[in-house]
Amino acid sequence: MDPKSFRRKLRKNQTHAETVFWQLIRTSKFLDLKFRRQHTIGRYTVDFYCPKVKLIVELDGSYHDNVGQSIYDHERDEFLKAKGYRVIRLKNDAVLQYPEVVLEHLKVFLGMNDL
Numbered sequence: 001m002d003p004k005s006f007r008r009k010l011r012k013n014q015t016h017a018e019t020v021f022w023q024l025i026r027t028s029k030f031l032d033l034k035f036r037r038q039h040t041i042g043r044y045t046v047d048f049y050c051p052k053v054k055l056i057v058e059l060d061g062s063y064h065d066n067v068g069q070s071i072y073d074h075e076r077d078e079f080l081k082a083k084g085y086r087v088i089r090l091k092n093d094a095v096l097q098y099p100e101v102v103l104e105h106l107k108v109f110l111g112m113n114d115l
Helices: 003-012 016-028 067-082 092-097 099-110
Strands: 036-041 044-050 055-060 086-091
Touching (some): 016 044, 016 055, 016 092
Parallel strands (some): 055 086
């Protein structure tokens, strides 16, 4: 499957947490930052990407607790960080249960908690 079709498929079949998070940040709702969904960087497709601050947001469900997946995620994150991206992983449950806290956590991560 070509990358464009793959991204389209991911957007069409996003998780409930991804839908909720997208509603929180889309159309520059969060700190006037524009985000992209399912954006390809190198050989990886990330959940959410903000080019202005080179931020990658990954939403993780219980699947990411698997040891093999955890190792893959770590290697992937290190690759992206080495390319100058900032990577943050958020739990799906946190997005669904505490969306305001998640946004505050993102502000702190970006050093914009005074805004």
